[in-house]
Every structure is written in structure tokens, then in C-alpha cells.
Amino acid sequence: MNNKFIRGAVGFAAVSAITLSGGMAFAKDAISIAVPSFLTGGAAGPFGIPAMNGAKMVADAINAGKLPAPYNTKGFGGASATIIPLDEGGGATKQVAEYRNLVEKRNVDAIVGYISSGNCQALAPVAEELKQFTIFATCGTPRIFEEAARKYVFRTMGHATADNVAAAMYVKEKYPNLKGYTGINQNYAWGQDSWRDFDLTLKQIMPGSSPSDKTQFPKIFAGQYGSEISAMSLDKAELIHTSFWGGDLEAFIFQGNARGLFKKKIGVFTVGGTAAYRLGKKLPNGLVLGARGPYGILVRDRDSALNQWFVSTYKNLYGTYPSGPAYQYGQAILATKIAYDKAGSDASNEQLADALRGITFESFSTTVAMNLGNGHQAATENGYGITEYDSENGENVVKDVKFYPASCVLPPEGQNSVDWIKGGMKGAKC
Amino acid sequence: MFNDKTAKFLLLAAIVICVGGAFAPNWIVNQFMFGFSRALAILGLMVLWRTGLVSFGHAFYFGLGAYAVAILDSEFGVSDVFLRLLAGAVVAGFAGFLIGFIMRNYRDIFFAMLNTAISMVLFGIVVKTESLGSTDGFAISMSTILGFAPETKYPMFVIIMLVGLTAALLVNFYLKTTFGKLTTAIRDNEIRVEYLGFSVAHAIHLKYTISTILAGGAGALMAMSLGQVDPESMINWTVSGELVFVTILAGPGNVIAPFIGSLVFEILRTYAFELAPQAWQLIMGATFLTIIFFLPGGIWSLIEKLGGKKNER
Numbered sequence: 098m099n100n101k102f103i104r105g106a107v108g109f110a111a112v113s114a115i116t117l118s119g120g121m122a123f124a125k126d127a128i129s130i131a132v133p134s135f136l137t138g139g140a141a142g143p144f145g146i147p148a149m150n151g152a153k154m155v156a157d158a159i160n161a162g163k164l165p166a167p168y169n170t171k172g173f174g175g176a177s178a179t180i181i182p183l184d185e186g187g188g189a190t191k192q193v194a195e196y197r198n199l200v201e202k203r204n205v206d207a208i209v210g211y212i213s214s215g216n217c218q219a220l221a222p223v224a225e226e227l228k229q230f231t232i233f234a235t236c237g238t239p240r241i242f243e244e245a246a247r248k249y250v251f252r253t254m255g256h257a258t259a260d261n262v263a264a265a266m267y268v269k270e271k272y273p274n275l276k277g278y279t280g281i282n283q284n285y286a287w288g289q290d291s292w293r294d295f296d297l298t299l300k301q302i303m304p305g306s307s308p309s310d311k312t313q314f315p316k317i318f319a320g321q322y323g324s325e326i327s328a329m330s331l332d333k334a335e336l337i338h339t340s341f342w343g344g345d346l347e348a349f350i351f352q353g354n355a356r357g358l359f360k361k362k363i364g365v366f367t368v369g370g371t372a373a374y375r376l377g378k379k380l381p382n383g384l385v386l387g388a389r390g391p392y393g394i395l396v397r398d399r400d401s402a403l404n405q406w407f408v409s410t411y412k413n414l415y416g417t418y419p420s421g422p423a424y425q426y427g428q429a430i431l432a433t434k435i436a437y438d439k440a441g442s443d444a445s446n447e448q449l450a451d452a453l454r455g456i457t458f459e460s461f462s463t464t465v466a467m468n469l470g471n472g473h474q475a476a477t478e479n480g481y482g483i484t485e486y487d488s489e490n491g492e493n494v495v496k497d498v499k500f501y502p503a504s505c506v507l508p509p510e511g512q513n514s515v516d517w518i519k520g521g522m523k524g525a526k527c
Numbered sequence: 528m529f530n531d532k533t534a535k536f537l538l539l540a541a542i543v544i545c546v547g548g549a550f551a552p553n554w555i556v557n558q559f560m561f562g563f564s565r566a567l568a569i570l571g572l573m574v575l576w577r578t579g580l581v582s583f584g585h586a587f588y589f590g591l592g593a594y595a596v597a598i599l600d601s602e603f604g605v606s607d608v609f610l611r612l613l614a615g616a617v618v619a620g621f622a623g624f625l626i627g628f629i630m631r632n633y634r635d636i637f638f639a640m641l642n643t644a645i646s647m648v649l650f651g652i653v654v655k656t657e658s659l660g661s662t663d664g665f666a667i668s669m670s671t672i673l674g675f676a677p678e679t680k681y682p683m684f685v686i687i688m689l690v691g692l693t694a695a696l697l698v699n700f701y702l703k704t705t706f707g708k709l710t711t712a713i714r715d716n717e718i719r720v721e722y723l724g725f726s727v728a729h730a731i732h733l734k735y736t737i738s739t740i741l742a743g744g745a746g747a748l749m750a751m752s753l754g755q756v757d758p759e760s761m762i763n764w765t766v767s768g769e770l771v772f773v774t775i776l777a778g779p780g781n782v783i784a785p786f787i788g789s790l791v792f793e794i795l796r797t798y799a800f801e802l803a804p805q806a807w808q809l810i811m812g813a814t815f816l817t818i819i820f821f822l823p824g825g826i827w828s829l830i831e832k833l834g835g836k837k838n839e840r
Contacts, residue, residue: 136804136805137805137807137808182804182805183800183804184800184804184805184807187759187760188757188758188759188760188761188763189663189664189755189757189759189760190664190749190753190755190756190757190759190760190761191760193753193754193755194557194561194753195797195800197553197554197557198554198557198797198800198801201552201553201554201557202552202554202797203801214663215662215663215664215757215759218663218666219663219664219666219755219757222666222754223754223755238663284654284655284661285654285655285661285662285663286657286661286662286663287662289657289661314655316651316654316655317654317662
């Protein structure tokens with residue numbers, strides 16, 4: 098017993114020593130930014146990897162002082178940043194455990210990222226509890242800042258309500274005689290919220306059209322949509338709304354294409370932007386395509402110096418044009434720089450939060466105003482276009498691109514999205 | 528109950544860990560809380576494994592325990608740690624008792640897959656139901672302890688240690704009773720057990736129910752230590768797989784093994800995540816293969832070898 102106990106105690110001490118050595122703090126002339134995104138699983142290819150690429154590219158350029166003016170100063174408040182990549186897979190609960198590790202064990206200075214709404218929803222209260230400066234880059238659910246006031250958590254892009262309100266406005270403009278519409282959305286929070294916002298908005302602005310009573314809600318990551326495609330082909334509704342993303346999006350496009358679905362129906366793809374560069378010729382013509390804001394293919398030709406730098410540098414480094422997630426992560430890293438430049442590289446979490454709260458800044462493709470959610474939630478314009486294959490250059494392009502200002506597609510400060518739409522979108526300035 | 532080596536070691540270890548926890552940094556306290564919460568479920572799976580049964584669906588009970596806590600919190604505002612734990616264990620145990628009537632008739636792959644099937648039904652229901660939080664799940668408020676709200680994690684940590692200790696002692700005691708000793712006997716030869724005058728179906732039903740109570744308790748503790756539940760990390764088949772993984776990693780040799788195995792798993796995953804964010808599953812998989820090839824008795828067999836003595840069963 099004694100012998101065994103001593104061996105056990107030695108083993109325990111050894112394990113503790115090894116684990117402790119990993120937890121040393123970083124010096125302040127260099128800061129560390131944890132960047133979580135999907136690095137494994139189905140969302141990695143279309144979302145996680147471009148997002149990580151965008152974040153790394155912008156951080157490297159900031160460290161080297163190579164961003165175009167006015168961001169051409171070196172570093173984050175002078176400090177050079179190390180990007181710590183992190184996998185976002187495995188579910189919200191696992192992410193909560195890893196988030197605690199990031200703060201309490203690895204002592205990172207800032208956490209910038211997250212694609213999944215479920216993860217953001219779960220992490221916002223944890224970030225507040227640990228008082229950790231955190232920027233959500235891509236996740237969409239409006240609830241994060243509508244359910245509670247946040248002090249340390251920010252989101253530097255518009256939320257999902259903007260995507261679907263803008264989609265409805267674009268539909269009204271392009272197809273004023275629309276009689277009926279249906280939708281195919283994944284049966285989970287993101288899909289349900291997206292459909293609700295789109296449906297409610299169309300009911301407000303196009304009272305002449307009505308939803309199908311057979312809207313489709315297949316399981317998330319189902320991958321097979323044969324019966325849904327049959328049902329929608331037979332449905333009288335002329336338009337199909339979908340918030341599919343990642344692998345499901347591409348599977349649906351392939352299968353719908355083979356059955357001629359998009360020749361018969363108008364497809365509205367709120368997150369379709371990521372597929373534009375990946376699918377090439379297989380992307381049908383005539384889809385209404387969104388990128389969750391002014392990002393990716395919708396803004397490729399904007400000729401501001403910042404955007405031109407972003408597009409050409411990304412193309413040089415990674416061989417493709419940047420899609421939405423690359424822009425969104427790049428934008429969040431840029432916001433981090435702005436906060437550090439204002440508060441100094443040794444700023445506390447409170448000082449960083451104060452520095453970012455309520456500001457307006459020029460990002461790569463658009464102007465970002467942190468004027469919702471008590472200055473923690475960004476408002477940006479949102480837009481849509483129609484896909485067309487450019488056979489001369491062998492790539493997809495979008496035409497008829499139209500952007501709606503933030504004040505048109507997002508509820509005013511302090512209002513809940515669903516109530517705002519139901520109440521007739523009062524105060525919207527289009 | 529307290530006069531064997533395992534029980535003495537458990538008591539000593541619990542005291543050492545509880546005292547150590549007061550001085551340990553926060554993240555180590557977290558690792559112990561997550562690890563030892565999960566260990567309860569592993570303890571139950573170990574009892575089944577000794578009987579020759581592997582369930583690939585115990586995330587069902589783990590998830591029931593976790594969601595019982597979440598729903599008690601969101602619907603009824605119950606925050607007491609003991610009420611929450613009791614609810615998780617009772618809900619899961621009752622479901623396990625009912626489902627046990629079916630499960631006790633199946634063995635091998637049929638037992639494993641039938642459990643998976645049932646767990647995926649629950650997963651499907653939760654994912655599709657908005658009022659159950661869908662894929663987003665719920666946040667859970669901090670637990671209170673008999674009416675007082677702790678400032679730090681330490682009281683919760685101590686409670687998890689004590690619950691783990693109690694469960695380990697009870698299972699250790701159970702395995703020494705006649706009914707408990709039937710575990711390995713059933714694995715070796717069911718017909719002989721029947722001829723000895725015991726009902727194999729009853730014995731398996733009891734062990735199954737015990738394992739579901741433990742899994743429910745584990746889910747409840749995990750939900751409370753994390754402050755969040757969602758179907759992907761609580762009910763999905765990957766969670767069942769993870770539980771089996773840790774059971775094999777730990778080894779069936781002793782009731783201490785689940786606790787060591789679970790803690791090793793937690794630390795292993797933390798470092799795999801940290802060192803190889805794009806390939807952490809590869810590290811986990813390689814570890815799993817290594818254990819199966821070189822340590823078929825799990826980490827516990829290594830400890831036995833180091834100890835130089837054969838442990839009493």
C-alpha cells in the first residue's frame with residue numbers, strides 16, 4: 098500500500114508539473130489572440146479555413162505594418178500579435194470548456210472568432226463571467242445582444258435579421274408579382290430563425306404573396322434532399338428561400354440542379370456566397386445570392402484601397418478570391434487592432450471594451466458602426482445579387498447587386514428583431 | 528465497506544484532492560470537475576463491461592441527466608445542487624429501468640446498437656424542438672448549495688469529489704456482493720449462472736439500471752460544472768463513443784480506474800486541442816489504438832504492473 102501510494106503521488110506530481118509548464122503568461126510587447134473557427138468537420142472547407150486564412154493574413158499584415166492607410170501603423174497598439182488557431186467543432190458545451198482553458202490556462206489577451214451561433218450563444222455568458230474581451234466574427238443569431246446587456250463581448254458584423262430582411266426587400270424589388278414562396282431550412286435554431294425573419298418580412302412588405310403550407314425543414318447535415326426537392330417542385334410557390342450553408346448548401350445545389358429545380362423556381366440563398374467560388378460552373382445561373390453582408394463575391398469590385406489590398410493579397414496567398422468568412426474574420430481582427438491602438442498594448446479587458454464600444458470604423462469592404470446592443474453589436478449594409486456564369490473568364494459573377502443601408506434592414510437600438518418586423522419595421526430608413 | 532485497499536485509497540485520494548483543489552489554479556480545478564463528472568458514467572459502463580456488455584448509447588442517459596438540470600432551471604428555477612443531481616439521476620434511472628426490460632434480452636452488437644438507436648431518437652427530438660433549445664441548447668444558472676450561492680468553484684468541486692467518492696465506494700461494495708460478482712460470471716457463461724439459480728435477465732437489468740443512474744448523475748454534474756447543455760455535446764452518438772473510449776482507456780480492473788482514465792482523457796484532449804488544432808482527433812485516435820494494442824487492460828493495468836502486485840477483484 099505504502100509503496101503504491103508513493104508511486105501514485107509521484108505520478109500525480111509529474112502530471113501536475115507537466116500541465117503547469119504549459120500555462121506561462123505572455124509578455125506584453127507581444128499579445129496573443131485566440132482565433133477559433135471550424136478546422137475539422139464539414140464546415141471547415143467552406144467556412145473555417147477561409148475564415149482562419151483571412152484572420153492570419155490581416156494579423157500578419159498588421160504585425161508588419163503593411164495594411165493600407167489609415168491602418169498602416171505597426172502592430173496592435175505597437176505589440177505584435179501571435180494568432181492561436183483553435184478548432185470550433187464538437188458542440189457548444191465542449192467549446193465552453195475550451196474557452197475556459199483559453200482564459201484560465203493559456204492566458205490569451207483576446208479571443209476573436211466563432212462561426213456557429215450555438216457556440217456564441219453559449220460563450221457570451223462565460224465571457225462575461227470571466228471578464229474576457231471577446232469579438233464574435235461570423236455567428237448570426239440576433240439573440241446574443243437582445244437577451245442581455247454585454248460588457249466584454251462584441252460582434253463586428255450584422256446579425257441574421259439583416260440577411261433575411263434584405264433578402265425579402267430584394268425579392269420585392271426584383272419579383273413584384275410574386276404570388277407564393279416556400280423555404281427549405283435546416284431544422285435547428287439558425288434555419289428556424291432565418292425562415293421566420295424572411296417569412297415575417299415578406300408578410301409585411303408583400304401582402305399579396307403568401308407562404309406555402311409545405312415549407313421544408315430537413316435535419317441539419319442530412320445531405321440528401323430528394324423528397325424535399327420533389328415536394329418543392331410540385332409546390333405552386335415560385336420562390337424558394339434557404340439559409341443552408343457549408344456542405345448542406347452544396348449538396349442541395351447539386352441535387353436541385355440535377356432535377357432542374359432552379360430552372361423552375363427562383364432560389365434565394367442567404368448564405369450562398371461561399372459556394373460561388375467553390376462550385377464554379379456547377380452553380381446555377383439566376384440564383385439570388387447573399388453573403389451575410391457586404392462581403393465576398395458581392396464586393397469583389399469595390400475599389401477602395403483597403404478592399405483592393407484584401408482581394409489581391411488573399412488571391413496571391415491562397416490562390417482563390419476571398420469569400421465571406423475571410424472578410425468577416427479579417428474585419429474582426431481589424432477591430433481588435435483598432436481597440437488596441439486606442440487603449441494601448443497593455444490595456445485591461447475593460448479598457449479594450451471601452452475602446453471598441455460604440456465606434457464607427459472603415460473596414461475592408463464597408464463601414465462598420467458599432468451602434469446596436471449598447472455599442473457592442475455592429476450594423477452594416479446588407480446586399481444581394483443574381484448569379485451568372487461568365488464563360489469568358491470561366492468564373493461566377495453576380496449582377497444587379499443592390500445594397501440596403503443598415504438602418505433599413507436592422508431594428509433600431511433596443512428593439513427585439515422579431516417584434517420589430519411584426520410591428521411593421523417602424524423607423525426603417527431605406 | 529471501508530476495510531479493503533481500494534476503499535482506503537479512495538478515501539485518502541479524495542482528501543488529498545479536496546485539499547489540493549483549494550490551492551490549484553482554476554483551470555486544473557476545471558479539469559478535475561469535468562473529468563470526475565464524466566467518471567460517474569464510466570463507472571456505470573465499467574459495471575456493464577465486466578458483464579460483457581458495451582453500450583454505444585449511454586449518452587441518452589447522460590443527456591437526460593443534463594437536460595433534467597437544464598429544464599428544472601429554466602422552467603422551475605431550481606438551482607440547488609443536490610436537487611439537480613437527484614433529478615438527473617432519478618430521471619435517467621427511471622428511463623433506464625423501463626428501457627432495461629427491452630435491453631436485458633439483447634447481447635453483443637444488438638445491445639450496443641439498440642442503445643445507440645434509442646439515444647439518437649432523443650437527439651432527433653431535442654434538435655428539432657425549439658422549446659428544448661434545439662441545437663443551441665440552454666445556459667444553466669450557477670448552482671446554489673443548500674440556499675447559499677458560492678463565490679468560487681471550490682465548493683462545487685468538493686461536492687463532485689464527494690459524489691464521486693460515494694459512487695465509487697458503493698459500486699466497489701456492490702461488486703463484492705453475490706449479485707455483483709455475477710458480472711464476470713455472466714460474461715463467462717450465462718447458462719451456468721442460470722443453473723446456479725440466478726436470473727441472468729434480472730442481474731443484467733439491475734446492472735443496466737445502476738449504469739443509467741450513474742450516467743444521469745454524470746450528465747447532471749457535467750451540466751452544472753459547464754453551465755451549458757446542448758445536444759451535440761450531451762446526447763449525440765459521438766458522446767456515447769467518447770464514454771466507451773474513456774471506459775477502454777481506463778480499464779475495467781478497479782473502481783478507481785474510471786476516475787484516473789477520465790482525468791487523463793480530459794488532460795489529453797486539452798493538450799491535443801492546444802498542440803494540434805487541426806489534427807487533435809488524430810492524437811486521440813492514436814492514443815486509443817496504442818491503448819488497445821499495448822494496454823488492453825487500460826491505464827489501470829499499467830498501474831497494476833507498476834504496483835507490482837495483482838489487484839484483488
